[in-house]
Amino acid sequence: MNTPLTAVDRRTEIKAKHRQSIIDAASRIMRERQSSEFSVDDLALAANVSRRTIFNHFASLDDVIIEACGKELTRVVEHLASISPASGSAKVPIFDDLAQTFRQADLINAMVYLTKVLGSDDPRLTPRQAQMAGRAFTEINEHLGRELHGRHPDADPLEAGLLVSTMTNGLLVIYLHWISVCGAVDSPESRKLWSQLVDRLISSLRTGFGSH
Structure with missing residues (x-):
């Protein structure tokens, strides 16, 4: 006979499995469509659960989409994390490490995907679209x-946190500019523009805004 603790663990496991099934199903639908x-x-239907089960885990469909969208970008995050610091025996300053990471990362496919999922190449995002982009x-x-x-x-944890937050918020700004100019397509021209925007962001962070 199961003990109360075992029963609780089992229910927790089932809940976690259902939640993951819902997120995975949302990701599949978004990739397909x-x-x-x-x-x-x-x-x-895709998650093989009831409507009630979905709302037991999420307050709204948008909450599912936001979380699934974030999970879809996990590969991008893993790629960023896998990029080694600059070579050499000397310790790389944290800013240079982060700058090199973003310069080497191929974010174009992720940006194109995000734009398609958001459903618009208009930089004036709706509140729903802005929430999804912000979560990503x-x-x-x-x-x-x-x-x-x-x-x-x-x-310093505060300095590192400020640096990463400023960089990623800057990426969101240049992403919106990028889609307004090139329509979020993967082409030599759009890649060149993205590279230029990333370089400008890094330069602005290094030397200060308004110095260009």
């Missing part, structure tokens, strides 16, 4: 913050 436009019924960049911010702490354990 290249859109976040789908119904609760669509999601329930928050995901990058949180993961990179932990990675940089591991690389630079002696760095």
